Structure formats: C-alpha cells, structure tokens
Amino acid sequence: MEAKGNRASEKAGRVMDGPTNPMVTPLLTDLYQFTMAYAYWKAGKHNERAVFDLYFRKNPFGGEFTVFAGLEECIKLIANFKLTEEEISFICQSLPGSCEEGFFNYLREIDCSDVEVYAISEGTVVFPKVPLLRVEGPVAVVQLLETPVLNLVNFASLVATNAARHRLVAGKSKMLLEFGLRRAQGPDGAIGASKYCYIGGFDATSNVAAGRLFGIPLRGTHSHAFVSSFTWSKSLSGIFGETNQSELAAFMSYALAFPSNFLALVDTYDVMRSGVPNFCAVALALRDLGYKAVGIRLDSGDLAYLSGEARKIFHTIEKEFGVPGFGKTSITASNDLNEETLDALNKQGHEVDCFGIGTYLVTCYAQAALGCVFKLVEINNQPRIKLSEDVSKVSIPCKKRCYRLYGKEGYSLVDIMTGENEPCPKVGERILCRHPFSESKRAYVVPKRVEELLKCYWPGKSDKVREELPALDDIRDHCIKQLEQMRPDHIRRLNPTPYKVSVSAKLYDFIHFLWLNEAPVGELQ
Ligand SMILES: Nc1ncnc2c1ncn2[C@@H]1O[C@H](COP(=O)(O)OP(=O)(O)OP(=O)(O)O)[C@@H](O)[C@H]1O
Ligand SMILES: O=P(O)(O)OC[C@H]1O[C@H](OP(=O)(O)OP(=O)(O)O)[C@H](O)[C@@H]1O
Ligand SMILES: O=C(O)c1cccnc1
Numbered sequence: 001m002e003a004k005g006n007r008a009s010e011k012a013g014r015v016m017d018g019p020t021n022p023m024v025t026p027l028l029t030d031l032y033q034f035t036m037a038y039a040y041w042k043a044g045k046h047n048e049r050a051v052f053d054l055y056f057r058k059n060p061f062g063g064e065f066t067v068f069a070g071l072e073e074c075i076k077l078i079a080n081f082k083l084t085e086e087e088i089s090f091i092c093q094s095l096p097g098s099c100e101e102g103f104f105n106y107l108r109e110i111d112c113s114d115v116e117v118y119a120i121s122e123g124t125v126v127f128p129k130v131p132l133l134r135v136e137g138p139v140a141v142v143q144l145l146e147t148p149v150l151n152l153v154n155f156a157s158l159v160a161t162n163a164a165r166h167r168l169v170a171g172k173s174k175m176l177l178e179f180g181l182r183r184a185q186g187p188d189g190a191i192g193a194s195k196y197c198y199i200g201g202f203d204a205t206s207n208v209a210a211g212r213l214f215g216i217p218l219r220g221t222h223s224h225a226f227v228s229s230f231t232w233s234k235s236l237s238g239i240f241g242e243t244n245q246s247e248l249a250a251f252m253s254y255a256l257a258f259p260s261n262f263l264a265l266v267d268t269y270d271v272m273r274s275g276v277p278n279f280c281a282v283a284l285a286l287r288d289l290g291y292k293a294v295g296i297r298l299d300s301g302d303l304a305y306l307s308g309e310a311r312k313i314f315h316t317i318e319k320e321f322g323v324p325g326f327g328k329t330s331i332t333a334s335n336d337l338n339e340e341t342l343d344a345l346n347k348q349g350h351e352v353d354c355f356g357i358g359t360y361l362v363t364c365y366a367q368a369a370l371g372c373v374f375k376l377v378e379i380n381n382q383p384r385i386k387l388s389e390d391v392s393k394v395s396i397p398c399k400k401r402c403y404r405l406y407g408k409e410g411y412s413l414v415d416i417m418t419g420e421n422e423p424c425p426k427v428g429e430r431i432l433c434r435h436p437f438s439e440s441k442r443a444y445v446v447p448k449r450v451e452e453l454l455k456c457y458w459p460g461k462s463d464k465v466r467e468e469l470p471a472l473d474d475i476r477d478h479c480i481k482q483l484e485q486m487r488p489d490h491i492r493r494l495n496p497t498p499y500k501v502s503v504s505a506k507l508y509d510f511i512h513f514l515w516l517n518e519a520p521v522g523e524l525q
C-alpha cells in the first residue's frame with residue numbers, strides 16, 4: 001500500500017486523481033529508461049537539471065494541422081508519479097544483478113515534485129517542431145517520463161486529429177457519433193478514442209464506459225440482430241404491401257419500448273421495399289398516440305441514393321398525410337465510413353443528418369501513429385542538439401518559449417520559438433521569423449496579436465501559478481474554436497498549405513553555431 005502524503009500532488013498541498021487507466025504507472029515505460037536512470041545515478045548525474053521537448057515532425061493524414069490531446073492524462077501521471085515497493089522490487093529483479101542497492105533507495109525517493117511542465121493547452125491546433133510539452137527536472141526522473149508521456153500524447157493527438165478531420169468534411173450541421181468500441185485497439189484504445197474523438201468535435205459516443213468516465217453524451221440505435229430476432233408468421237400483406245412483417249413487428253416492439261425515442265435500422269431486409277415503409281407505418285401510429293418518431297438508420301448500400309429516396313418518402317408523407325415536420329425525420333448513416341466516403345457523399349449530394357463512424361475513425365486506419373518524440377534540449381543550462389543526416393530530424397536546442405503570431409485578418413500567421421530569455425514578440429512590433437533550417441526562408445511579421453503557447457501546467461518547486469486542467473467540454477469547445485480560426489487553406493483536404501513554424505534570428509544563429517560546433521569535420525582521403 002502506498003503511504004499517504006507520498007505523492008507529489010499531496011506534498012504540494014493538492015490532490016489530483018491518477019490517470020484514467022490504472023495501467024499508467026511509472027512501470028509503463030521502456031526498460032532503457034530505467035537502465036539509463038541507473039547509469040545517470042552511477043555517474044552521479046541523476047540530479048542534473050534537464051529540459052526535454054515533446055514534439056512531432058510531420059502532421060498526420062497528409063494534412064497540415066494536428067490537434068494536441070492527452071495533456072490531462074500526462075499531468076495526472078506526473079502528479080501521482082511514485083514507485084511502490086512492489087514496483088521497485090520488480091525493477092530490481094529486471095536490472096542486472098550488479099546494480100547497487102543505493103539506486104533502489106534512490107528510486108524510493110523520487111517523484112515529480114521537482115519537475116516543471118510547460119505545455120500547450122489541450123485541444124489547441126499545433127504544428128511540427130513546436131514543443132507540445134517542455135519537461136524540466138532532474139535528468140533521471142524526466143528520462144523515466146519519456147515513454148509514458150509519449151504514449152499518452154501520441155494516440156490521443158492522432159485520434160483527436162482524425163475526429164477533427166471527419167468533422168471538417170462532415171460540416172458543422174451534421175451530428176457525428178463515435179461507434180468504434182467493438183473495433184478499437186483493445187479497451188484503452190476504445191476509451192481513449194471515445195474521449196479524444198469528443199475533443200476533436202464528435203457529438204456523442206456509443207461507449208457507455210466512456211460516458212460514465214468522462215460525461216460524454218451517449219447515443220445509439222439498435223442492431224440487425226434486434227430486427228432479425230423477430231419472427232412474425234401472420235401475414236398482413238394487403239395492408240402493408242410487400243414489407244417484411246417480422247421487421248414490422250420488431251419496429252413496433254422498439255416503438256413500444258421507446259415511444260419518444262423511436263429510431264429504426266431499416267436495412268435488414270430491403271430499405272425501400274420494407275424498412276422505410278415499415279418505419280413510416282410505425283411512426284404514423286406513434287404520432288396518433290402523441291409521439292414523434294426520431295428517424296431511421298441506414299447501414300449498407302448506396303448511402304447517398306438511399307438517404308435521398310428515404311427523404312422523398314418522408315416529404316411525400318408530410319404532404320399527403322398532412323404531418324408537419326415529417327419531411328425532416330432524421331436519417332443516420334453508418335457502415336465503414338471515413339473521410340473519403342463522407343467527402344464522396346458530399347459531392348454526390350445526400351440527405352444524411354447524422355453519421356455513425358467506427359472502425360476507420362478509432363483505429364486511425366489512414367495513419368497508424370503520430371510519431372511524437374521527446375528530445376533533450378538543455379542540461380545544466382547548456383543547450384543540446386541532436387544531429388541527423390535528415391535535416392527534419394535535427395532537434396531545436398535550448399529551453400525555449402513559443403508564441404503564435406496573428407495577422408490583421410485575425411488568422412494566425414506563424415508560430416515562433418525563441419530562447420527563454422529573449423524579449424517576447426510585441427503587438428505592432430516587427431519581428432523576423434526564420435525557418436529553423438532553411439536559410440533563405442524568412443519573413444518579417446508585425447503581429448496584431450501575440451499568444452504565448454507554453455503554459456505552466458506543473459510548477460514543480462518554482463513559484464509559477466499552475467494552469468487548471470479544463471473540463472472536457474471546455475477542451476472540446478477550445479478545439480472547435482481553434483479550427484474555426486484557422487485559415488481555410490491550411491485545413492483543406494486537398495493540397496493544404498503548410499503553416500509556418502519559425503525561430504527568432506537569435507535562436508537561428510545559435511542552432512547553426514551549435515550544429516557546426518557538434519558536427520565533426522570529415523576528412524577526404
Ligand atoms: N454513395 C456512396 N459513395 C461512396 N461510398 C459509399 C456510398 N454509399 C456507401 N458507401 C460506402 O461504400 C462501402 C460499401 O461497402 P460494402 O459494399 O461492403 O457494403 P454493403 O454491401 O453496402 O453493405 P453490407 O455488405 O453490410 O450489406 C462502405 O464503405 C460505405 O461507407
Ligand atoms: O462500420 P463502422 O464505421 O465500424 O461503424 C460501426 C459498425 O458497427 C455496427 O455493425 P457491425 O459492423 O458490427 O456489423 P455489420 O457490418 O454487419 O453492420 C454498425 O452497424 C456499423 O456498421
Ligand atoms: O448504436 C448504434 O447504432 C451502434 C453502436 C455501435 C456500433 N454500431 C452501431
């Protein structure tokens with residue numbers, strides 16, 4: 001059992017719940033983090049002050065934007081980061097027998113009370129190279145955090161971005177339901193997908209556990225099994241024409257169970273010859289009893305065509321039976337939907353009001369991982385750089401500040417990183433923004449608004465005020481607003497314009513000075 005008052009959050013006089021998934025513990029890390037921690041300790045380096053940046057190098061899904069998500073879970077991990085005796089004894093068994101006992105005593109003491117975390121607010125639209133998190137603290141402790149924070153940010157941001165992309169194609173007016181639980185990558189993949197698709201702009205989930213954990217609105221219809229479980233032997237043909245009588249019995253039963261929420265899955269037998277007429281019959285009967293049917297769900301076939309045909313019938317009924325509003329009966333569509341099919345449906349024209357999306361959304365079928373990395377940028381106040389043959393993989397050294405500069409149209413123009421002690425960009429003052437690696441790419445900007453991106457979410461021992469973790473709905477609203485404020489060409493699907501990410505002139509010069517300093521000069525033979 002963990003002793004009371006042990007966690008960094010309690011020491012700091014505030015208790016914060018742990019991560020949603022109890023599997024997220026200090027052991028949810030790669031073995032090499034512990035072996036490095038041992039080697040830092042053995043070298044007497046473990047308390048050296050290190051600064052790491054967490055960032056990604058390329059936007060996912062062929063796009064030019066990413067939605068940052070996963071911060072709340074990172075802070076909950078950090079607030080509760082404390083190894084138990086059982087965990088320490090497991091590490092002891094897992095490391096070579098030559099490891100000294102003193103290290104395990106050290107592990108007993110560590111927590112994140114001396115770690116500082118600066119981060120971009122969850123739900124913000126973010127771009128390559130800009131740190132999403134800057135984690136500063138004793139090098140051995142921060143090293144142990146690398147893998148779990150990457151794990152918590154990578155999928156969260158990927159799936160939130162995927163959801164945001166689906167929202168952008170579907171348009172604001174459509175209802176988007178996340179139906180992915182059965183196809184997601186295990187329980188954590190499913191719960192994470194439900195949470196982060198909501199942040200990315202989905203309206204609701206079918207995942208009951210996610211509804212309970214996060215308060216996400218729950219929605220659902222019914223399945224084919226419910227319809228095909230009814231077997232009705234009596235023939236009503238003549239009254240109901242060719243419709244399937246078992247389906248009619250199923251619809252009637254569902255309507256009796258949920259008279260105010262009657263929504264029927266109409267494609268079990270034949271959408272136009274059976275499902276839609278059966279739905280209309282039950283909906284009209286409900287109306288006579290004073291209830292309004294909600295609508296239908298289509299789960300196969302040509303969703304553009306079938307939604308259009310169903311809408312025509314609803315309009316005809318509105319007119320011919322004098323049922324005001326029946327033409328607006330809701331049409332939900334599902335079945336292997338993704339960005340492409342939504343786009344195709346838009347181009348063809350359709351009458352769908354609500355999309356239920358599962359597999360492609362929650363598994364991030366179009367791109368398996370985001371690829372965030374966690375790189376050392378400073379140790380003991382000395383800037384560090386990681387070089388690579390591939391320029392896109394060269395890290396940007398120094399403890400940095402990051403700003404978003406807005407232009408006169410209200411859109412953001414550029415993100416700029418500066419050294420920590422440089423003056424911050426000022427509204428109305430011209431500043432040179434340089435591409436970090438391409439000498440000729442540079443631009444002057446006179447910002448109309450300047451927003452500092454990295455905020456203090458975990459102050460450690462500093463006297464900085466800690467940003468409160470916002471409620472899920474506030475993160476979602478923030479994300480939706482952010483996307484509305486993006487220049488449209490950055491977020492369009494086809495050939496989007498890359499957003500500019502830059503460094504100050506001073507930081508540019510320093511990066512290239514350090515690069516030359518660290519790169520050995522070759523000798524040609
Ligand atoms: N109008 C449309 N334009 C483009 N794609 C569509 C359109 N209507 C449906 N789709 C997509 O076409 C695919 C149809 O898949 P598939 O042929 O496996 O299903 P189906 O035969 O309609 O249904 P099932 O096999 O479940 O009875 C789905 O991915 C669906 O989202
Ligand atoms: O297609 P997705 O985007 O993953 O959305 C969820 C799917 O799950 C349900 O049925 P299921 O796939 O279990 O059976 P079905 O394919 O036979 O309808 C639902 O009817 C959707 O088709
Ligand atoms: O409620 C639904 O219609 C639903 C839920 C999960 C998966 N497919 C459909």
Ligand SMILES: [Mg+2]
Nearest residue numbers: 299334335336
């Ligand atoms: Mg299916």
